[in-house]
Structures are given as structure tokens and as C-alpha cells.
Amino acid sequence: MTTPTRGTRWLSALLTLVLAGAATACTSSDDRPRVVVTTNILGDITQQIVGDEADVTVLMKPNADPHSFGLSAVQAAELERADLVVFNGLGLEENVLRHVAAARESGVATFEAGKAVDPLTFRTHGDGRPEGEAGQQDPHFWTDPDRVREAAGLIAAQVVENVDGVDEKTIRANADRYDEQLADLTAWMEKSFARIPDKRRALVTNHHVFGYLADRFGFRVIGAVIPSGTTLASPSSSDLRSLTQAMREAGVRTVFADSSQPNRLAEVLRNEMDGGVRVVELYSESLTEKGKGAGTYLQMMRANTTAMIDGLTGA
Structure with missing residues (x-):
């Protein structure tokens, strides 16, 4: 039997220490x-609050559609291993909510942010046309x-209560x-939107997504290309005719389309209006990747405010 040399014993001890350290790190x-x-x-908002105190895993990738994104088996499992799950709710994450429900049933603490902040309901226009799904929460x-x-x-309160x-x-x-x-963002948005005359504070969007902004900052929602609160719906020819008529009556020639979705439907509306629609x-x-225009919630809202002012004033 060969007796280990001094160098061999030293390397063996070093390897043992390295492996032990790696195991400790994994644990x-x-x-x-x-x-x-x-x-x-919500991932960005939560990360700002949690900081380095816990690992924050965001399921939805940048530039994704919250109405249609799904989860892998690994991501679904992560929900059930969490100390806390934060989700938007009110039907937004249509393909994910069943996984959130499963995590809740397994004992994981969950927080539905949308339901907790006095949600608005989709309204109905005076002529009976639905804004989103009339009566449903936005x-x-x-x-x-x-x-x-x-x-x-x-x-923050949920993290303190549920995350040991x-x-x-x-x-x-x-x-x-x-x-x-x-608070600074709200003040800046109020000051910025003051540049838009009241008669031009009219919104037409790809689908109904800016009802809360309209309510908070005094905009009128004329309609949406997709007359729904979800991107998974489709407009009919009569929907487009009703919307173009409303736009003509309101003198609106600007359509705001989501940057994470193709603006084909907005282009269709441009054709319905015989051109002249911006x-x-x-x-x-959705947020973008970092450095791509809307990497954080604060950046997204400031970029949108600037774009809305430009679109509605022609600046």
C-alpha cells in the first residue's frame, strides 16, 4: 500500500475544504x-422594497404580455417553494393564476396587489359601447x-409578516x-400633463389599459382598437366602425399602442380612418430589458408621460 506524501495530503485537505465551502454556499x-x-x-416594485433581504424571482420576462405568458414546470415549482407570492390578480395573468392558486392551497402566503388598491371597474360609454368588460374590475x-x-x-407589510x-x-x-x-413621479406627471389642453386629453389605445391613468389625471377614454381589457380578444368590423366614428366626433387622430405587441391593429385603424392617424x-x-427604455417602473411611467404629451400636443 502506498503511503500518501505530504503534498498529496495537503491537496486532499484543500479539496475537502473547497467542497465543504461549496456545500455550505449551496445550503x-x-x-x-x-x-x-x-x-x-410588480417585480421591479417588489425588488425596490426587498433589496438584498431576500431573493426576488420574477416570472414574466421583459417585453412579455401579462395576459398570455405561461410558466415552465420549473417556474411553477418555484411558486410552491416561495415564502411569499406577489401577483397582480383581477384576471390579468390569465395563464398563471391557477398556479398561484395551487401555491396558496399548499400553504404559501400570496398577495393580490390589484384587489388591495381600490380597483376601478370597466365603464360603459354613453352610447352603450363597452369599455373593456363593463362592470368587471380593471x-x-x-x-x-x-x-x-x-x-x-x-x-412591504406582507414581506415583513410572511418572509422570515x-x-x-x-x-x-x-x-x-x-x-x-x-410621490415625486406623481408630482412630475401632474405638472407635465398640465401642458395638454383639456380638449386634447382624449385617449385611444390598442386595448383598454389606461383607465386608472385617465381617472387620476383627467383624461377621457374614447375607446380601444381591441374593445377589451385583455389583448387576447379581437375586434370585429363593427367595433372598428364604432371606434372610428367616436374618434371623428372627438377629433382624435392619435392611437397609443403597446410597445411589446405588434401594432397591426392600430395600423388597421389608420386604414379605417383613411390615413392621418398617428x-x-x-x-x-411590461417593462423592457435594462437600458432599453423602460427597465424600471419609474422609467416606464416617465417615458409614457413624455410620449403621451408628444402624441396629444404634436410637440
Whole structure:
């Protein structure tokens, strides 16, 4: 039998230490508290609050459609391993909500942000045309930064209550700092929108997504190319005729289309109006990758405000 040399014993000991360290690191990572968030807009908001106190996993990729994105088996499993699941709700994440329900049934704490911030309902126009699904709750609350302030405070409370191992003072401090940034955003949006004359504060969008912004900042919603609160619906020829008539009556020649979706339907509307319709892209339902125009919620809202002013004033 060969006796190990001094160098061999030293290498063996070193390898043992390295493997032990790696195992410890893996265990430490596995033991980290986890927050899983469905949409990337809520993901950014939650990350601002959580900071480094827990791992935040966002299921929805940049530039995705919250109405249609789905989960892999691995992502679905992550929901059931979370300490807290934050989701928009009100029917927004149409292919994901059943997985959230399964996680809740398995004992995971879940928080439905949209339901907690006094949601609006889709309204009906005076001529009987539906705005989205009349009477149903509108899930797109994030277009009102004041409701996002409320949601952010509630998310902080949920993290403190349900995620073991986080430092409450740090979470509260992060939430307070972000609340100040959101308050500054609201003030800036109010000042910026003041540049748009009242008669031009009329919105036509790809689908009904800006009801909260309209309610908060005094806009009129003329209609949408897709007369629904979801991108999964399709307009009929009569829908398009009704919308073009309403646009002519209101003197509206600008359509705002979601940047994460092809604007084919808005182009169809341009044809219905015999040209002369301007299509302006907004970041309405998804953040972009970092550095691509709307990498955070704050960047998205500022970019949208600027684009809306440009689209409605011709600046």
C-alpha cells in the first residue's frame, strides 16, 4: 500500500475544504428567503422594497404580455417553494393564476396587489359601447402611481409578516425611500400633463389599459382598437366602425399602442380612418430589458408621460 506524501495530503485537505465551502454556499443559498412575483412591473416594485433581504424571482420576462405568458414546470415549482407570492390578480395573468392558486392551497402566503388598491371597474360609454368588460374590475392599476404607492406599502407589510429572516427596519426604510420616489413621479406627471389642453386629453389605445391613468389625471377614454381589457380578444368590423366614428366626433387622430405587441391593429385603424392617424408606442403592460427604455417602473411611467404629451400636443 502506498503511503500518501505530504503534498498529496495537503491537496486532499484543500479539496475537502473547497467542497465543504461549496456545500455550505449551496445550503446558504437554498436557505435564503424567497419572494416570487408574477409580472415584471410588480417585480421591479417588489425588488425596490426587498433589496438584498431576500431573493426576488420574477416570472414574466421583459417585453412579455401579462395576459398570455405561461410558466415552465420549473417556474411553477418555484411558486410552491416561495415564502411569499406577489401577483397582480383581477384576471390579468390569465395563464398563471391557477398556479398561484395551487401555491396558496399548499400553504404559501400570496398577495393580490390589484384587489388591495381600490380597483376601478370597466365603464360603459354613453352610447352603450363597452369599455373593456363593463362592470368587471380593471387589473391595470399601475398606470396610477398613487395606487402603486399604496400597493408598495402593502407589499412591504406582507414581506415583513410572511418572509422570515428579513430585517424589518431595512424593509421599511426601502419602502419609505421608494414611496418618496413615487410621490415625486406623481408630482412630475401632474405638472407635465398640465401642458395638454383639456380638449386634447382624449385617449385611444390598442386595448383598454389606461383607465386608472385617465381617472387620476383627467383624461377621457374614447375607446380601444381591441374593445377589451385583455389583448387576447379581437375586434370585429363593427367595433372598428364604432371606434372610428367616436374618434371623428372627438377629433382624435392619435392611437397609443403597446410597445411589446405588434401594432397591426392600430395600423388597421389608420386604414379605417383613411390615413392621418398617428400611432404612438407606449410601455403599457411590461417593462423592457435594462437600458432599453423602460427597465424600471419609474422609467416606464416617465417615458409614457413624455410620449403621451408628444402624441396629444404634436410637440
